[in-house]
Amino acid sequence: MIDAPEVEREAPSEPLVALARACGVSVEYYAIDGTQVQCSAAAIRAALTSMGLDASSDVACERTLEGLEDQEWARLVPPITVLCAGESREIPVHVIDGDPASLGLRLESGEERALEQLDRWVPPRKVGVQTLGRATFEVPGDLPLGWHVVEAETKGRRGRGYVVVTPARVTMRDDVRAHRPWGLTVQLYSLRSARSWGIGDLADLADLCALGKSRGEADFVLINPLHATEPVPPISNSPYLPTSKRYMSPLYIRVEDIPEVAYLPSQQRALLAWEAERPQRTNDTDELLDRNAIWRLKSAALEEVFLAPRSAGREALFEAFCLREGAALEDFATWCAIAEAHKGLPWPDEFDSPASPAVARWRDEHADRVLYYAWLQWICEAQLADAQATAKRAGMSIGVMIDLAVGVHPEGADAWSYQRVLAQGQSMGAPPDFYNALGQDWSIPPWQPRALEAAAYLPFRDMVRAAIRNAGALRIDHVLGMFRQWWVPEGHIPVDGVYVYVDHEALIGIIALEAERAGALVIGEDLGTVEPWVREYLHERGLLGTSITWFERHDDGAPRLPEHYRADTLAAVTTHDLPPTGAYLAGEHVRLRAELGMLGGGSIEDAQAEAERERQAFIDIMLERGWILGDYNEEDLIAGLHRWVLESPALLTGVAVTDAVGERRAQNMPGTDTEYPNWCVPVTDGNGVPVLLDDLFEHPRVRRLFRAIKHARG
Known part of the structure; x- marks a missing residue:
């Protein structure tokens, strides 16, 4: 360091x-x-x-x-009260001292209840020129799960807030706990089929789910975040720095699967097929992915399909989608249309807020473009829903596992729409550690906890609800941000920041409620330095953690034996921020870090020697336990390491597609920007030969690894 x-x-x-x-x-x-x-x-x-x-x-x-x-006394009623099922809670109502107060409760079902006022005297408080009194009401412990509304009334004033009843623990289905499923992990954009437009898409996801279950008995597919990107080039490559976490990137749309395509005139269909051929020619190459070129072609095709007439039923479904999404979709689509019109140039100051009159006028004048961007989201959601439905029809117990990024681009749609609940002038990051003595600045605006509470956590709820709506599980990147966040003030270096603690009971409770309603699992990425009580709390609420073999070590660096892993986790050998296992075993990550100047003050010889000691420690244990034989090769080692995680008590086990095919190139090198082609590497095998989804399950290495997994699972 x-x-x-x-x-x-x-x-x-x-x-x-x-x-x-x-x-x-x-x-x-x-x-x-x-x-x-x-x-x-x-x-x-x-x-x-x-x-x-x-x-x-x-x-x-x-x-x-x-x-x-x-400020607390000046509020008639708190904006939100979050509690667990079975808990009762007292709610204060503040009125002019001596005035009457009442508090009613309206459940989600529409049932109304009058809440009992407790016989409790609290000394009045002088706030400004007024003397305020406090009436205390009790919320009973028999409320159903859900977002219920409390309405307070006194002389000349009314106020409302939410009472959110969350499950004490996210339900874990008995069949999942008994079967302990395994699944595939993949960066979806990197795994293409012959029909892809140069990038893996939602139709490929559906096929991967069907094939994963039928050929390998996999029960889930964990993918990268599908969050929205910029509407026009240049498009950010990182799935973890989106413009919006509530909406999706239309890059993942399979154009030909939109129903209206079938009714296009033959000449238009032929032109669409011709447009698809250009990006499809790159599918079986090892060239880096070019999102800008792909989107230029795909967006032109989508424009044509958007103009095609929709049936009365399809139009009704689109209208229902727009009504359900409401102002949030309108703001997002408006932002996309404005960003498209300005093509990276600065916006007029009058467009600084979605609520400004200038934005309203612009929206009216460009209604067709706003509608187009809303339509793209409708298509995205429909195709993701189809992928999850395909997974379930194929027999997967979980299906699609969606990844939720930490934050959003500081100049993106969410930063524009939700600016009142984001901390202006701050960026999330991380304090110094053994790998980065300077700390990290992720360039993402954090939630402003006081403003988010005042907004009754509705923006957070809607983001979680959208992410989990069409998935069997939700992975939350850096779940520690639900407890505390490292804020780096604008103009400060990352080491000069502060931790800001957030209401983890409210945030985790809302996640648990939305997961329970969707029938989904939740996995928190809790890697790194974590206070023990945090993992205990996640376990108590039914959220799974994450175990990565290379990080599971004792204080002296020795590998943690699989039987000592936590049970309530998703365990895997590697992750998207680490090299594929073949590269790790060969020490190629050391060479690459040396080339990128990322070894700190140490020599490459020392780093290689340390990597060899780590590798040998795992090999010695696998030899001792008979998971590999003395004449092992790379494939044997990769199979043995997957046997390692399968022998653990972990509830879920993930197998990276890159490990299955023997890929050597990393998807991401943390700490780099332009120095490495992060998030642009297509799937190839150990020889650098591209592997298409169509051929994935016939690849000899994949078949051998699947046989080893089946044998290990008995």
């Missing part, structure tokens, strides 16, 4: 510390080596300012801290 840069850390004053702690902002934290680090006063003030709080001076901090409780 190289030395971290020195940061001038002015010690925070007592008033600043008091305000920070009241708002969940850290004033110190423990570094990865166990030492306590003092956060700088400047970073603390910047975080508080991003929450809309005045922390400019000690006097301001004291005044703001006193005003926080005033």
Whole structure:
């Protein structure tokens, strides 16, 4: 580990510390080596300012801290109360002292209940020129799961909030727990078929599910995030820096599967087939994926299909989709249309908010383009739903496992639409660790916890609901962000940040509720340095964790034996942020990191020696247990490592498609940008020969690995 840069850390004053702690902002934290680090006063003030709080001076901090409780009393009723099924909860209603108060509850079913006021006196409080009193009501513990509405009333005032009843634990189906399913993991864009438009798509996903079950008895397919990208080139390659997490990238649409294509005039269908041939010619090459070129061709074809007449029934379905999505879809589609019109150039200042009159006028004047981008989302959702339906028809117990990215692009659609609940002037990242002494800045705006609570967590709920609607499971990247987030203020280096704690009970509870309603599993990516209580809490709520073989080690670096893995996890040998296993075993990751200047202060010889020690430690254990024989080759080692994870008590096991075919190129090299072609590598085998989905399950290496998996599972 190289030395971290020195940061001038002015010690925070007592008033600043008091305000920070009241708002969940850290004033110190423990570094990865166990030492306590003092956060700088400047970073603390910047975080508080991003929450809309005045922390400019000690006097301001004291005044703001006193005003926080005033703000609570000024609300007639809390915007949201999140509780577990079976729990009762007290809700305060604040009125002019002496005025009457009532609180009614309307369940999702429409049933209405009057809540009982408790005989409890609370001293009144002076807020401004008013003296306010508090009436306390009890929410009973017999409410069903769901988003229920409470309505408070007093003289001349009414207010409403939500009572969200969440499951104490996400239900785990008995058949899943008994069978302990395994499945495939893949970056969908990288696995193409002969019919793909140069990139893996939703039709390929459906076929992969059907083939995975019939040829390998797989029960799920974990894919990368399908989140929306820019509407026009240049398009970001990373699936983890989308413009929106609520909506999808139309790059994944299979044009020919849209029903209206069948009714196009023959000349148009012929032209569409001709357009498809150009990107299809790249499918069986090892050339890097070119999203910009693919989208130019695919979007032109989609424009033609959009103009084709829809049947009355299809039109009704599209209208129903638009009504269900409401203002969120309208804002997203408007953003896409404006971004398309400006083609990367700065927008007029009057377009800075979706609620501005100028945006409303522009939307009316360009209604056709807004409708087009809404239509693309309808097609995306329909094709993803078809993929999940195909998986279930094929017999998969889980089906599609969707990945949910950490955040969104700071200049994207969600950042524009949800700016009131995002922390302006802040970016999420990570403090220094043994791999990156400078810390990390991910360039993604974090949720602003106070504003998100004031919005009753509805933007967060809608994002989760959209992600899980057509999936059998949801993987949450960096689930630790549901507990605390590392904020890097604008103009600061990543090491000079603060942790901001969020209401994990509310966020995890909402995830659990939406998963329960969708009948889906939830997997949290909880890798890295994690406080033990966090994993315990996730386990208590029924969320699975993640176990990656290369990270499962004891303090001395020795491999953790599979029988000592956690049971409530998705276990796998590798992940998309690591080299494929064949490359790891050959030490190619060391060579690549050396070429990219990512070895820190160590020599390549030392790194190679350490990699060989790690490799040999695994080999020795596999030889001892008879999982490989003495004359092993690379395929034997990969099969043995998958036997390793299958021998663990992990509930789910993932097998990377790249490992199955012997791929050597990594999909992503964390810490690089233009130095490595991240997220652009198509699937090839160990010889660099492209592998299409059509041939995947006939590939000799895949067949041998599947036989080994079947044998290991008994």
